């Protein structure tokens with residue numbers, strides 16, 4: 580594994596060091612415009628005490644261990660507006676866990692790989708990592724690929740949703756585990772702890788990083804965290820304030836604030852600064868623009884854009900449904916209209932649209 584520096588190849592062509600969004604990606608010449616019932620926490624109940632008592636208790640004072648074993652109830656998914664959601668009693672997660680959403684996670688994984696020059700990890704972990712933890716592993720696609728690439732590593736992926744494959748290489752395993760509960764992982768243990776796409780999930784980023792720090796090997800253990808910005812932008816088209824891209828992002832930020840779990844992790848230097856405050860050293864940040872269609876001229880970016888557009892198209896309803904109905908109190912039809920508007924605008928190649936991806940990694944001193 581080649582050590583990565585902040586100047587190295589994950590940056591998109593033309594991208595500047597800072598601010599990351601100042602350099603446009605070159606589009607293809609002459610682009611053509613294309614026409615292209617849940618038991619859930621009541622986020623709209625003003626009575627905070629009532630919320631704390633809700634079924635989906637998330638308590639700092641929880642006595643449940645984070646590595647509680649899989650129970651049958653975890654496999655009994657909840658239904659909401661025709662989609663399924665995980666049903667752990669400990670933490671309520673906002674995205675569905677059905678095939679439609681999970682396929683999207685796998686496609687996004689491949690797109691992110693193309694964006695990062697096919698590198699699963701940017702941190703300079705060396706050629707022989709031994710113990711690796713992937714928090715909130717989703718379908719486990721990153722962990723599985725990492726296990727293939729590093730057969731000598733023992734990779735553990737954790738999630739509150741049992742959506743990982745059962746047939747995996749012997750050096751990869753998956754555990755149902757809620758990282759918001761008490762941690763039982765050994766201290767000074769892992770060579771790498773990986774996190775990706777945990778927006779709308781983390782109540783206290785610095786606290787999570789501090790827990791990660793304790794479990795990494797002193798001197799040589801690395802954390803890597805990759806997040807995507809929910810606001811869609813363009814270097815070539817100006818989207819007015821009331822454009823669906825801006826309204827969509829504002830609603831997601833608002834839902835995140837209401838849940839106490841931010842959707843703005845990729846903004847500015849939020850992750851980098853929290854990592855440094857938690858005690859990491861050699862912290863490096865890389866930002867790049869992820870095209871959300873096939874408009875870039877560069878073949879690698881074009882491919883990433885094609886993947887991302889395909890993933891977004893099928894995932895967008897799942898991104899918004901729980902947040903808009905359960906958290907912000909809209910009705911289902913209003914949420915569907917917003918998703919349809921997003922789908923229509925993201926399908927327009929002539930928008931030259933992209934969102935920012937931020938990768939941050941740091942070492943335990």
Ligand SMILES: C[S@@+](CC[C@H](N)C(=O)[O-])C[C@H]1O[C@@H](n2cnc3c(N)ncnc32)[C@H](O)[C@@H]1O
Pocket residue numbers: 665670672674684685688714715716717718720721737738739740756757758759774775776777780
């Ligand atoms: C957007 S998905 C990202 C999955 C994966 N990291 C990836 O990049 O493909 C977020 C995942 O975090 C999981 N998750 C949410 N809250 C969690 C928690 N408290 N503990 C463990 N996993 C959690 C969800 O179940 C979901 O699978």
